[in-house]
Amino acid sequence: MTAKPLLTALLPLVADLSRDLPESERYRRLLQTLRALLPCDAAALLRLDGEWLVPLAVDGLSLDTLGRRFKVSEHPRFEALLSGPGPTRFPSNCELPDPYDGLVDGLTEHLEVHDCMGCPLFVDERPWGLLTLDALDPKRFEPIDLDDLQAFASLAGATVNVVQRIERLALRVEDEQQRAELYRQANGSPNKELIGQSKVHKRLLEEIALVGGSDLTVLITGETGVGKELVANAIHAASPRADKPMISLNCAALPDTLVESELFGHVRGAFTGATQDRRGKFELANGGTLFLDEVGELSLTVQAKLLRVLQSGQLQRLGSDLEHQVDVRLIAATNRDLAEEVRSGRYRADFYHRLSVYPLNVPALRERGRDVLLLSGFFLEQNRSRMGLGSLRLSPDAQAALVHYPWPGNVRELEHLIGRSALKALGNCTTRPRILTLTAADLDLPTTTRAAAVEAPEQVPHATGDLRLATENYQRQIIRACLERHQHNWASAARELGLDRANLGRMAKRLGLK
Incomplete structure (x- = not known):
């Protein structure tokens, strides 16, 4: 790429450095520009947090990737990228497993990444993270000059630096690293952060x-x-x-x-x-x-x-x-x-x-929309590491099932479900796969959603005789069932039923439930 097209592509990002933008938007623009400058199927920006890489933004990868936490020692490609002073392009026949295998967005097949390159990012001359680019075509990156990626990485480092200064993180980096390290030593796992974007x-x-x-x-x-x-x-x-x-x-x-x-x-x-x-x-x-x-x-x-x-x-x-x-x-x-x-x-x-x-x-998981996919990504990566798989991912129908399930047990239920489903799915394989995809059938979630439960409860009274009495009996059954699901927590039950807690209390008193 000549200097002029490169400069033209980078100018909008340079202008962004002086603009007041949310962190997520700044990183989103960064990756969009990267993919326009260096065509690829997927790109990611990851922050180094001790021995873990934390995705801050992805473009072209499944949404659950943002919830994953990659342990560097378990991903040799990440190790190689971090150990180099500049960009690295892996040979298309490289046998090192790629952490993004099976995660390219919009694909249902078990396709693996065939062309991969990346570059470490430095802030204040210290390793901060990685930029990665992946392609399914094994020769996609052959014509790319690695100097172009290095130039982009320098601008990405400046972008990160701006974000850190805006957030006043630079003054707290050492203290946060020490606390994160103590936490990791105590728990043997990455810092148990609060994951979500809702x-x-x-x-x-x-x-x-x-x-x-x-x-x-x-x-x-x-x-x-x-x-x-x-x-x-x-x-x-x-x-x-x-x-x-x-x-x-x-x-x-x-x-x-x-x-x-x-x-x-x-x-x-x-x-x-x-x-x-x-x-x-x-x-x-x-x-x-x-x-x-x-x-x-x-x-x-x-x-x-x-x-x-x-x-x-x-x-x-x-x-x-x-x-x-x-x-x-x-x-x-x-x-x-x-x-x-x-x-x-x-x-x-x-x-x-x-x-x-x-x-x-703290909001219930069913109130957090697509956060369930980010959290799923976190638990998928944990189980992938534990089970020694190359990749553990969700099929589109599994993602849809997770989003529409009401999660009475919340995040804890999701964590247990992912671990249980992954183990069962692996047990059903005749040969050990590199990429294991969990389907909706593997998750085995109840098909009755909260809305369906309200519209068609278990034993709906037959409305014969006195309509008022039949209606009250119907209301009693719904309220009792909802209270049972929430261990008689009236506030939680009111949220599920779409009522104000005080109104639910008055209704329950009128129905003889209190």
Whole structure:
């Protein structure tokens, strides 16, 4: 490519550097220009995060690619690209597996990438990530001058630098890397980030960033399996206490007699089996964050003792009169409607108001649209690595099934479904494939959607005789079934039924359900 066409192609991106654009739009334009400049079937921009490559933008690859996290050591082509100072084009007969095999958008066949090249990106002279280009034609990139890709990579690096400065990430890079490394060491997996692009998910991220910088007590609500613990981790990571410990306790996992000891600690001889002094979760979290999961399960007695600690910052270990002063930021989570629990007398009003200084609701997966495909990509890549496959992908009918399923178990259900389906699909193969495609049949999801369930419930009363009574019986059955699905969480049931929670409560009272 001559200098003039190259300059013409790059000029719009140069102009973009001075414009106020969202990060996703800036990266989208970057890849569109790359594909126009260097024709290919797919392009991707990936950020290096420790030992993982995180896709920030893709063009020509399936949407679930954005949810995948590629471990560099498991992908030799990525390793080769990162190890070089400049662009690399792999021979068309290269035997190294390609991480994008089977992921080129719009293809239903098991086609593999046959021509591949890429270039490392550097920001402030440090490795930042990769630009990759892939083609199904084995000779597509032969006429391309690698200097053109290097020139583009330099501009891409400048684009990334602009984004980082806008977001003020440059001042926090070392600290974030240290926290990410500690998290990876503790979990043996990539940082458990909150993946999604839907409007409700972006609003959640905005609220996390807003409340994270404060010291307010946060009450995270949402259905079972939506990822409330991940949200708590994100709030802690965004707080000034991020370099201090975050200590967690599942309040439903322990009986009342042990909850107090776990929270406040005990001294030797405080009870049978207390053979030595022990610090509780509050003292362990001093200076940091304490996360109380399933806080709706706490007894009224424990609520009263917790209230005192939250008000004064002072606690006593079981069996001791000595006061300990603690400085702890509290984050709590529940799938219960605590306001309703207060009204029914099962929860202390003063403790509830102390917890819900900043209430934060995590949306259900069925409210997040195509985020289910990004999350699927994350779980697909995990299982691909675990099962030693070259590629694990979804067929178009599987993607459609995932998008239309109502997900009563939310993200946790999706994670288990992907793992189970991949294992079963592999077991059904007569020979071990390099590329394994999960179909809708492999997922084996119920075909009855939420809408169909409402339109055709199981035992619809036959409307004979008194129409009003038949209608009320019909409403009772729908409400009871919905409450069962949501473990009697009235707020969640109201969302599924498309009603205001207060209206649902009044209707249930009229129908004799409360």
